Amino acid sequence: MKLPILLLSVVMVACSNDPAPSANSEQAASAAVAALQGSGSASGKDLYAACSACHGANGEGNKALNAPSLTNQQSWYLERQLLGFRSGVRGSHPDDAFGAQMQGIAKTLPDDAAVKSVVAYIDGFKAKPAAATLTGNAKRGADYYSNLCGACHGPNAEGNDKLQAPALAGVDDWYLLQQFDHFSKGIRGSDESDRYGYQMFMMGKTLPDAEVAKDVVVYIQSLAD
Structure with missing residues (x-):
């Protein structure tokens, strides 16, 4: 199960294609669907x-299940992404x-x-920056981030609610x-009805290659508190 959140949230894998969901991921998703279907008018905690x-008891995430942490993603963004999955726009x-699992x-x-x-309920979890897992040229990433990303997502990648940039x-x-x-590949955001996703789809074409994209993310990670 995965939430976007991000990001746009914005972003990325070093390899060209995602692996297929693992057996554990499929089982977790099936268990999640079964629980939700039986929830009725359950509280946020129950839901x-x-x-x-997949995302952990405290929203900490689980990379093995391709489930990101939820604790540093803003409530308005999480809500927008869940609604996008529900409507099929994502x-x-x-x-x-x-x-597709999340949808x-x-x-x-x-x-x-x-x-x-x-x-x-997720908003009640204690925020904790995710641990860094990537290495790269943060200086080069900073240059690209400042020129292409900072205007919307903020100089310190803090986001901008007014611009709907997480x-x-x-x-x-x-x-x-x-x-x-x-x-960048149109797997996400290519539907023009997804206004903010489509903006990121267009922005995804501005970085020259996957190595530069990784450098940008390494720089973003360096800004975490």
């Missing part, structure tokens, strides 16, 4: 019990296997109120890299 199968591309799970939430409820600092670096890769 999150299904999410914890997770419908045939090459987005993990997005199936999000669609079991009965209504917008349930989305708000589970996001409010914070990036503290989000899992591997997840950011994966999502940028998806944006």
Whole structure:
């Protein structure tokens, strides 16, 4: 199960294609769907019990299941992404296997109120920056970030609510890299009805290659508190 969040959230994987969901990931997703389907008018805490199968009891994430941490992603962004999965505007591309999992799970939430409820519960988790997993040229990444990303996402990757640009600092670096890769290939954001995703789809074409994208993410990770 994965939430975007980011990002846009923005971004990316070092390899050219995502691996297929693992057996453990599939089992966790199936368990999550079953729990949500039986939740009825459950509280946010009850609804999150299904999410914890992949994202962890405290929203800490699980890279092995391709599930990012949720604790450093803003509530308005998480809500927007869940609604995007529910509507099918996100997770419908045939090459987005993990997005398809999230779409199936999000669609079991009965209504917008349930989305708000589970996001409010997630918002109660203690924020903790995700650990760095990537290495690269942070100086080069800083140059590209300042020129291309900072105007929307902020000089310190703190995000800008008015521009609907989520914070990036503290989000899992591997997840950011994966999502940028998806944006650059049109796996995410190519649907023009996804206004902010489409903006990132266009921005995904501005970085010259995957190594520069990784350097940008390494720099973003260096800004985490």
